[in-house]
Amino acid sequence: MKRLLAALLATGFFSGPGWAQDGGVWLQVEARPTLSQAEARARAYAGRFDAVSGYALGSGWYGIALGPYDPDEARRLLGELKAAGAIPGDAFVADGTQYRSRFWPVGARGDAPGRASAATAPDGAAAPETEATVAPAPSELPAPAAPRETLAEARASEARLDRAAREQLQVALRWAGVYDAAIDGAFGAGTRAAMAEWQRQNGFEATGVLSSSQRAALIDAYEAVLDGLGLELVSDDQAGIAVEMPTALVARGEVRPPFVHYDATGDLDAQVLLISQSGGAKRLAGLYEIMQTLEIVPPEGPRGLDARSFVIEGADANHVTHVEAAVIDGAIKGFALIWPAGDEGRRQRLLSRMQASFAARPGVLEPAAVPADEAQSIDLVAGLELRRPLRERAGVFVDEAGTVATAAEAVAGCGDVAIDGLRGASVEMADAASGLALLRPAAPLAPRGIATFQTGVPRIGDKVAVAGFPYGGALSLATTTFGRLADIRGPGGEEDLKRLELKTQPGDVGGPVLDMGGAVLGLLLPGDRQEDRVLPDDVALVLESETLLDALDAAGIEAKRSEARVEDTVQAVARRAGEMTALVSCWE
Known part of the structure; x- marks a missing residue:
C-alpha cells in the first residue's frame, strides 16, 4: 500500500493533470456524524493524500472526499486504492451535488463544489500551500503501525x-x-x-x-453516533416527566397541552414532544387516534394500542416519527421523537436512550393552565397541524354493513379511502361513464340510516334536498341544502340524469338527493363532469336512482325501494339525510 501511495504522490497524481477543474468528481471515502470526528479523519487523510476536502452532507453528517478528478481517472483510482487497502471498501465516486458548506481544509471558504475549485483560491489565484494540502515526501510518511495482534x-x-x-x-x-x-x-x-x-x-x-x-x-x-447530540437528563416539572434529550439540537418551546414542545435549534430538523395529561384507558385511546391525524406522524408504519399503552411509528421521505405513551398512576405520560429520515443509526441509539431513561414524576399538564390565544385553529391540535386528505366528498349508505355509493370523482387517484374517518375502504366499482363508485368499509360499520330509493317518477318543480359536507370534515354531520327539480333529464336530454336548480359545493358531490319524503332520487355529480361543458353555479346534475339500483343489484346488494310520495317537514328530511350520508375522504 505504501509503495502505491508513494508512487502516486511522486507522480503528482493528486495535484497535477489528474485534477478536473470543471465537471470533476470526488472519491468520498468516509462520512462521520459529528464535525469533530470528520475533522480528525480529514486530518488523517491529509497526512497521506493531497486534495482532501470535507463537506457538510445534511442531516448532521459530514463527508471526507478526495478530488476533484476526471471521472475516468477517479474510477481507476478508486479501484486501485481499495485494492491497496488505502481507503474503505465502501468508498464511492460522488458528483458533489450532495455537498454543502466546506469545513476542510481548516480556514477554507464554505463554498460547495462548483462554486470554487478545490485546486484554486476563490478568486482564481493559486491556492496557498498549507500543511493540509502539501504532499509529504515518502520519507515523511507516518511510521509503520505497531505489529498486528495475532x-x-x-x-x-x-x-x-x-x-x-x-x-x-x-x-x-x-x-x-x-x-x-x-x-x-x-x-x-x-x-x-x-x-x-x-x-x-x-x-x-x-x-x-x-x-x-x-x-x-x-x-x-x-x-x-451520539457525539454532538448533547444528551442530558431533562426534568420537566410542568409535564411531570424526566428523560434524556439531545439538548444540543432541541430546546424547550411552547406548552400546548397535552404537549410540551422541544423544537429544533439548528439545521437538523429534529423535535421532541413530551406528552402529559390526566386520564385513563379511554382517554389514552382517544389520544392514540388523534396522534395519527397529525402531520408530523407519517401514516405508513407499525402501531398498536392496548389497555394501558400505545406505540406509533411512521416514516416517509422526510421524517421518522416514534410516539409512545402509557397510563401511569392515573395520568397519561409519554413522548414523541421526530427525526430526519436517512439518519437511522443515530435515531435508533437516541430512541433507546430516551426509552431507558424515561420516568414519570409528579405533575401533569392541564389545559386550563395555558391561556387561549389567537393561534387556535380547527386545523391544529395543541399547536400541531393536522394531516389533511386530498379531497373530501359525500356518499350514501346503501346497506347495513356500511357499503357506500358515491361519485367516481370522489375516489379517483386515491392511495387510501376512508368512510367516516375509517381508512382502508375498498373501491368495489368505479365507472367513469356513469360517474358512480361503490365502496366497502375496511370493517363492518353500523350506519345510523340506510337509503331508500325512490322508484317513482318525480314531478318537475318538486322541492328536493342535497346532503353533503361543504365544510369537509369540520362538521360531524352532513349539511342539507334545499332546491328544486328543474328537469327529469340532463341538459342534453340524458335519460340517466336529472337537473336541479340548486347551488352546491365540492363537498356535496356524491351525496344523496332526496325528495321531501326522505327517499333518494339519485346522487349528486360534479359540475365539471363533462370537460367541454361548465354548468352555471345554480345548476346541478343528479345520477338518477335507477342507474344506482342496477349497479347495486349487480354487486349483490339488495337496496330498499319505495314508490310512495310523502311530504314531510324540512327538519325531518334534514335529519333523515344526515343519518344516511357518509363522509368519503381521499388520501394519498
Whole structure:
C-alpha cells in the first residue's frame, strides 16, 4: 500500500493533470456524524493524500472526499486504492451535488463544489500551500503501525473481558446491523458469525474473533453516533416527566397541552414532544387516534394500542416519527421523537436512550393552565397541524354493513379511502361513464340510516334536498341544502340524469338527493363532469336512482325501494339525510 501511495504522490497524481477543474468528481471515502470526528479523519487523510476536502452532507453528517478528478481517472483510482487497502471498501465516486458548506481544509471558504475549485483560491489565484494540502515526501510518511495482534493474542485478550463488556460488544454488533440474537454475553456461533461479517464489511480478515483494536473501533463507532447530540437528563416539572434529550439540537418551546414542545435549534430538523395529561384507558385511546391525524406522524408504519399503552411509528421521505405513551398512576405520560429520515443509526441509539431513561414524576399538564390565544385553529391540535386528505366528498349508505355509493370523482387517484374517518375502504366499482363508485368499509360499520330509493317518477318543480359536507370534515354531520327539480333529464336530454336548480359545493358531490319524503332520487355529480361543458353555479346534475339500483343489484346488494310520495317537514328530511350520508375522504 505504501509503495502505491508513494508512487502516486511522486507522480503528482493528486495535484497535477489528474485534477478536473470543471465537471470533476470526488472519491468520498468516509462520512462521520459529528464535525469533530470528520475533522480528525480529514486530518488523517491529509497526512497521506493531497486534495482532501470535507463537506457538510445534511442531516448532521459530514463527508471526507478526495478530488476533484476526471471521472475516468477517479474510477481507476478508486479501484486501485481499495485494492491497496488505502481507503474503505465502501468508498464511492460522488458528483458533489450532495455537498454543502466546506469545513476542510481548516480556514477554507464554505463554498460547495462548483462554486470554487478545490485546486484554486476563490478568486482564481493559486491556492496557498498549507500543511493540509502539501504532499509529504515518502520519507515523511507516518511510521509503520505497531505489529498486528495475532489470532491467539486476540483470543487471549477477549477471554479477559467481563460479562458487561461482552454484552456491550453484542449490542454494538446489533447496532452495526450484523447481529440479531440475544444479548447474553455468550460468544456462540451467532456472535462469531456477526464478528466475521463486521470484519468483512470493514476490510479485515474474517476470523470471527475481534482483535483489541477492532473491538475498540467497533465500540468507538457505536458511541460516536451520539457525539454532538448533547444528551442530558431533562426534568420537566410542568409535564411531570424526566428523560434524556439531545439538548444540543432541541430546546424547550411552547406548552400546548397535552404537549410540551422541544423544537429544533439548528439545521437538523429534529423535535421532541413530551406528552402529559390526566386520564385513563379511554382517554389514552382517544389520544392514540388523534396522534395519527397529525402531520408530523407519517401514516405508513407499525402501531398498536392496548389497555394501558400505545406505540406509533411512521416514516416517509422526510421524517421518522416514534410516539409512545402509557397510563401511569392515573395520568397519561409519554413522548414523541421526530427525526430526519436517512439518519437511522443515530435515531435508533437516541430512541433507546430516551426509552431507558424515561420516568414519570409528579405533575401533569392541564389545559386550563395555558391561556387561549389567537393561534387556535380547527386545523391544529395543541399547536400541531393536522394531516389533511386530498379531497373530501359525500356518499350514501346503501346497506347495513356500511357499503357506500358515491361519485367516481370522489375516489379517483386515491392511495387510501376512508368512510367516516375509517381508512382502508375498498373501491368495489368505479365507472367513469356513469360517474358512480361503490365502496366497502375496511370493517363492518353500523350506519345510523340506510337509503331508500325512490322508484317513482318525480314531478318537475318538486322541492328536493342535497346532503353533503361543504365544510369537509369540520362538521360531524352532513349539511342539507334545499332546491328544486328543474328537469327529469340532463341538459342534453340524458335519460340517466336529472337537473336541479340548486347551488352546491365540492363537498356535496356524491351525496344523496332526496325528495321531501326522505327517499333518494339519485346522487349528486360534479359540475365539471363533462370537460367541454361548465354548468352555471345554480345548476346541478343528479345520477338518477335507477342507474344506482342496477349497479347495486349487480354487486349483490339488495337496496330498499319505495314508490310512495310523502311530504314531510324540512327538519325531518334534514335529519333523515344526515343519518344516511357518509363522509368519503381521499388520501394519498
